Structure formats: structure tokens, C-alpha cells
Amino acid sequence: MTMLRFEHVSKRYPDAGEALSDVNFHLDKGEMAFLTGRSGAGKSTLLKLIAMMEQCTRGTVMLDGQNISRISDRRIPYLRRHLGLIFQDYKLLNDRTVFDNVALPLVVCGINHQEISRRVRAALDKVSLLGKERKYPLALSGGEQQRVGIARAIVNKPKLILADEPTGNLDPDLSAEVMHMFEEFKQVGVTVLVATHDIELIHRLGHRELRLDKGHLVAS
Amino acid sequence: MQERFEAYLLNHAHGLFSSLGRLSRAPFTSSMTVLVLAIAISLAACFYIVVANIQQLTGNLQSSNQMSLFLKDHVTDAAGQKLAEQLRQNASVEAIKFITKAQAMAEFKANSGFGDALNALDSNPLPSVIQVLPKNTLENNDEIDKLMAEFKQLPQVDFVQVDMQWVERVQTIMLIASRGVMLVGLLLGFAVTFITGNTIRLELQNRQDEVFISKLVGATHSFIQRPFLYTGFWLGFIGGFLAWLIVTIVLLLLENPVEKLSTLYNGSFELLFLSFSEFIMLLMISSSLAVLGSWAVLHYQLRQLKPQ
Numbered sequence: 001m002t003m004l005r006f007e008h009v010s011k012r013y014p015d016a017g018e019a020l021s022d023v024n025f026h027l028d029k030g031e032m033a034f035l036t037g038r039s040g041a042g043k044s045t046l047l048k049l050i051a052m053m054e055q056c057t058r059g060t061v062m063l064d065g066q067n068i069s070r071i072s073d074r075r076i077p078y079l080r081r082h083l084g085l086i087f088q089d090y091k092l093l094n095d096r097t098v099f100d101n102v103a104l105p106l107v108v109c110g111i112n113h114q115e116i117s118r119r120v121r122a123a124l125d126k127v128s129l130l131g132k133e134r135k136y137p138l139a140l141s142g143g144e145q146q147r148v149g150i151a152r153a154i155v156n157k158p159k160l161i162l163a164d165e166p167t168g169n170l171d172p173d174l175s176a177e178v179m180h181m182f183e184e185f186k187q188v189g190v191t192v193l194v195a196t197h198d199i200e201l202i203h204r205l206g207h208r209e210l211r212l213d214k215g216h217l218v219a220s
Numbered sequence: 221m222q223e224r225f226e227a228y229l230l231n232h233a234h235g236l237f238s239s240l241g242r243l244s245r246a247p248f249t250s251s252m253t254v255l256v257l258a259i260a261i262s263l264a265a266c267f268y269i270v271v272a273n274i275q276q277l278t279g280n281l282q283s284s285n286q287m288s289l290f291l292k293d294h295v296t297d298a299a300g301q302k303l304a305e306q307l308r309q310n311a312s313v314e315a316i317k318f319i320t321k322a323q324a325m326a327e328f329k330a331n332s333g334f335g336d337a338l339n340a341l342d343s344n345p346l347p348s349v350i351q352v353l354p355k356n357t358l359e360n361n362d363e364i365d366k367l368m369a370e371f372k373q374l375p376q377v378d379f380v381q382v383d384m385q386w387v388e389r390v391q392t393i394m395l396i397a398s399r400g401v402m403l404v405g406l407l408l409g410f411a412v413t414f415i416t417g418n419t420i421r422l423e424l425q426n427r428q429d430e431v432f433i434s435k436l437v438g439a440t441h442s443f444i445q446r447p448f449l450y451t452g453f454w455l456g457f458i459g460g461f462l463a464w465l466i467v468t469i470v471l472l473l474l475e476n477p478v479e480k481l482s483t484l485y486n487g488s489f490e491l492l493f494l495s496f497s498e499f500i501m502l503l504m505i506s507s508s509l510a511v512l513g514s515w516a517v518l519h520y521q522l523r524q525l526k527p528q
């Protein structure tokens with residue numbers, strides 16, 4: 001079963017030229033892959049197309065059987081609820097507690113209070129942060145903040161997790177820990193796509209690699 | 221389904237109170253906006269209440285078609301009395317009152333406050349007057365004019381004045397005044413809408429990260445704009461309440477001098493304050509204008525804000 005499929009996808013920015021050229025690949029359900037390439041190779045653009053932050057200029061992007069390359073603004077929120085997004089800079093709300101940060105995707109869906117409480121705890125337990133619900137993000141270390149970001153990404157039981165340089169600000173030990181978490185998600189059937197520079201880590205883990213070079217997919 | 225609905229209500233309640241909390245955490249910025257709103261709203265409300273007060277004065281003049289027949293100087297009281305009796309027979313006349321020169325003088329002395337000065341006059345310069353109240357059936361102006369022309373022909377009569385005419389003039393002036401209040405109110409309403417809209421626009425910019433992150437985790441526009449709409453609501457609501465306070469204080473300050481003026485005119489004029497229903501109306505108008513301004517800005521800006 002295919003979770004994600006790119007067919008002849010190109011993305012051209014009006015003032016920056018072509019960021020992606022004729023990209024073709026697909027990811028199966030429960031598959032984990034790394035997206036690699038130098039800065040400016042088009043990794044972020046590719047992730048933005050999947051997260052519906054941008055639309056491709058040509059081609060089609062299929063997410064779990066739905067064409068998301070041409071989609072109305074109105075439907076985007078509902079489709080995003082099936083994605084778990086993880087960012088290099090964590091993108092946490094610093095004026096809200098860890099609990100409230102992790103709860104946000106559930107609150108947005110209109111889930112009731114007890115259920116939110118239960119699922120937030122479960123997600124925090126998975127990233128070993130149970131007991132820090134009442135803390136504010138800035139009171140946590142970088143590694144802990146990234147784990148809050150991961151808890152937020154998985155709390156809604158997404159079908160696909162997208163991580164953009166999730167270990168960029170972490171030391172090797174923490175990076176390994178985060179990658180190990182992603183492997184656990186893969187074990188339970190979640191599709192994981194991780195954009196990263198960390199070649200050494202990729203070779204050690206030995207998952208599939210999608211390598212981009214100047215907008216072209218050169219290895220998959 | 222019911223749980224969803226409860227969660228939805230809870231989310232609204234949360235928006236209502238968290239937006240109030242957010243306003244109170246930035247007391248300086250929010251009080252500036254609220255005060256500007258309050259002043260704009262209170263200006264409109266002040267104009268309104270001033271016109272309402274004047275209308276109260278002119279209101280009881282409405283049905284009076286009374287005419288005053290001023291008699292020539294040489295007509296004696298007896299002759300005047302006789303003429304009055306004669307006019308009472310007229311089919312179009314409802315009531316007649318004859319006021320002699322001396323009565324007119326006494327009334328004028330009592331009411332005008334010129335008592336002593338008038339004593340200095342050698343003779344009484346006031347004419348005798350016959351006050352005629354035409355029958356109520358004479359609604360239209362032509363009939364009144366006809367009756368007036370008829371009275372003018374009388375040899376004893378110097379001139380006829382229909383009170384109606386100045387009542388009409390006053391009423392026309394009031395019409396202009398109340399239309400003016402409406403227009404000024406409309407302009408100030410726009411001001412309230414734009415002020416709130418601009419405040420919400422700034423608030424939106426300050427909380428851009430929150431908007432982006434909410435969008436990325438799948439929040440709809442209506443979810444994202446909810447707390448901002450509540451912020452707008454509170455600005456309008458508190459602004460409206462303060463405006464009521466300002467108007468009431470202004471009226472309290474005016475109450476004494478107005479009462480003094482009223483006694484000087486022998487009147488029993490009571491200053492009109494904003495009634496309870498007008499107070500509720502004020503709150504409703506100010507909060508809905510503020511919500512409208514916020515909504516317009518959010519509707520436009522949330523589309524522009526795309527997460528990077």
C-alpha cells in the first residue's frame with residue numbers, strides 16, 4: 001500500500017527558479033526513508049509540498065490515495081491532521097506549557113478534555129517526558145524541546161511523519177535517541193520521512209535514502 | 221457527537237476567557253485601545269442624549285395649533301372681552317382665553333425676571349391677547365391658514381401668530397439635529413470598526429507564530445480566528461461600558477446647572493439619562509461593531525498568513 005507518491009513533480013519559484021525537477025518516488029505504508037542532499041537541493045521544498053505549505057507547479061502528489069497537489073484551502077486543515085510535522089527549530093509556543101503544546105493538534109480537532117489528557121500523557125510517555133507537562137518550553141533543554149515537538153507530532157496518531165532536520169541542533173547521543181524513536185513509530189505502521197544532513201547516522205541505521213541534487217532525485 | 225459539541229462549547233468558553241486574560245496581561249496597550257473606543261462611542265452617545273433631551277422639551281409642543289391674536293393698542297379690555305365671546309361662537313374654535321394688558325404684564329413680570337425693570341416703565345407696552353385653540357379636526361395647514369386669514373380681517377386685531385409655525389420650525393431643526401446625530405454616529409461607528417480592526421491586525425502580527433503552528437497542526441480558519449474575535453468582542457464591550465460611564469458622568473456634571481436654568485424658566489425640566497435598554501443597546505452596538513471590524517481583518521489577513 002502506497003502512503004505517498006510523487007509523479008513528475010516540479011516546483012518553480014518565480015524569482016528563484018526551479019527547486020524541484022521531475023521528481024518521482026513513492027513510500028509504502030510503514031516505510032521509513034531519509035531525504036538527503038546539500039542545502040538548497042530542494043529538501044525543504046519537497047517537504048513543504050507534502051505538508052501543503054506549497055503547491056507544485058507540475059505533476060501530482062498523492063497522499064494516502066488523495067491528490068494533494070491541487071487542493072482547495074478549505075480542505076487543507078483536515079488533511080494536515082493526518083500528518084505529524086517535526087521541525088529543526090521545534091516550533092513550540094513558548095507561552096504555553098508542554099501539555100498545552102502537545103495538546104494543540106487535539107484541541108484543534110475538537111476532541112474532549114478527558115481524551116486529550118489521556119492522549120497527551122501517552123505521547124509524553126513515549127518521548128520520556130512524563131512529569132514535565134507543567135513546564136514551559138524555555139525551561140527545557142534542546143533535546144527535551146525536540147521531544148516535545150515529537151510528542152506533538154505523534155499525539156494525533158498521524159499516518160505520515162515528516163521531520164525536517166530533527167537532529168540539526170542535537171548532539172550525537174540525542175540524535176541517535178531521536179532516530180530510535182522514529183524507528184519505533186515505523187514499527188507500529190507509521191510512514192516516516194526524515195530530511196537530514198547526518199550521513200553517518202543514515203549509514204548506521206541503513207534505511208532507504210532519497211537523495212536530491214539541485215532539484216533532481218539522484219538516488220532512491 | 222455530544223462530546224464533540226461539549227468540546228466545541230468548551231473551546232468557545234476558553235476563547236472568551238483567555239482573550240480577556242490576554243488583554244489584562246497587556247494592560248497598557250489594551251487600555252489605550254479601549255479608551256479610544258470609549259471616547260468615540262461616548263461622543264456618539266452624548267450627541268444622541270443631547271438630542272433626546274431637546275426632543276423631550278419640544279415633544280409636548282406637538283399637538284398645539286394654538287393661535288395668538290394680538291389686539292390693537294386702543295382696544296379696551298371690555299371690547300377685547302366682547303370679541304373673545306364673539307369668537308367663541310366660531311365653529312372651528314375649541315377654546316378661547318382672553319389675556320388683558322394688565323394680566324400679560326403681571327405674567328411677564330413674574331416669569332421673565334425683569335420685574336423691577338418693568339416697574340420703571342410709564343405705561344404698559346404689552347398688547348392684550350386672545351388665545352385661540354382651534355378644533356382638533358383642523359389638522360391640515362390650509363384650514364389653519366384660512367382661519368388665520370379670517371382673524372386677520374377683524375378690525376381689532378393687530379396681527380395673528382400661529383404657534384404651530386414655530387413648533388414646526390423647531391421640529392424641523394430637531395429633524396436636522398437627529399439626522400446629524402445619525403450621521404455622526406455612523407462615522408464614529410466606522411471609527412470603532414476600524415480601530416478594533418487595526419488592533420486585531422497588530423495582535424495577529426504579534427501572534428504570527430501561534431497562527432502558523434496552529435495551521436500546521438490542522439487548525440481551520442474559524443478555529444484560529446476565534447480567540448481574536450473574542451478579543452475584539454471584549455474591546456467593544458469594555459469600550460461600550462466605559463462610554464456609558466463617560467456619558468453618565470457628563471450628564472451628572474450637567475444636571476445641576478440645567479436644573480438651575482430650568483427653574484429660572486419656571487420649568488420642570490428633568491435631564492434625561494441613558495435608560496437601561498439604551499445602555500444594553502449601547503453595549504450590543506459597540507461589541508458587534510468591534511467584532512465586525514475584527515472579523516473583516518481576520519477574514520482578509522488569515523488567508524495571507526502562510527506558514528514558512
